Amino acid sequence: QVQLVESGGGLAQPGGSLRLSCAASGFPFSSYYMHWYRQAPGKERELVAGISSAGTTTDYADSVRGRFTISRDNAKNTVYLQMNSLKPEDTAVYYCKVFRSNTHYWGQGTQVTVFS
Numbered sequence: 001q002v003q004l005v006e007s008g009g010g011l012a013q014p015g016g017s018l019r020l021s022c023a024a025s026g027f028p029f030s031s032y033y034m035h036w037y038r039q040a041p042g043k044e045r046e047l048v049a050g051i052s053s054a055g056t057t058t059d060y061a062d063s064v065r066g067r068f069t070i071s072r073d074n075a076k077n078t079v080y081l082q083m084n085s086l087k088p089e090d091t092a093v094y095y096c097k098v099f100r101s102n103t104h105y106w107g108q109g110t111q112v113t114v115f116s
Contacts, residue, residue: 002026002105004096009110012086016114020081022096022107030054030074032100036081038092038112048094049081064090086114 008020020036031053039045049070050059058070069082079096093109 002098002100004098004105004107006094006096006107006110009094009112011113011115014087014114014116016086017082017084018086018112020083020094020110020112022079022081024077024079024096024098027098027100029077032098034070034072034079035097036070036079037095037097037106038090039095039109040089040092043092045095051079083112086112088114088116090114 003025005023006020008018010018012018033050033052035050036048037045038048046061048061048064049068051070051072055072060068067085072079081094083090091112091114093111095109096107098105
């Protein structure tokens, strides 16, 4: 079955960096577009970034463009989110997601907290 396991979250100061990873299994990873989402307390889940199956096309929310970079390693079945110049408003639970067979599959999420 499809499994997505995020890691790499933690505490960071404003201006700092974190790198999230999402290890995928149970489906042909290299054939699927992958997404990162986030959900802050009391807010709806929002799209952060997406990457095409070959990694040649990426897209970002305006709030993170120029600070975050999504990438993937199809040999390792892993998608990454490099987060630089972190701000307190980046505090959220971050999820990776794949849409396959008319179903959205989500990981369990990893907490990112940015504080002064």
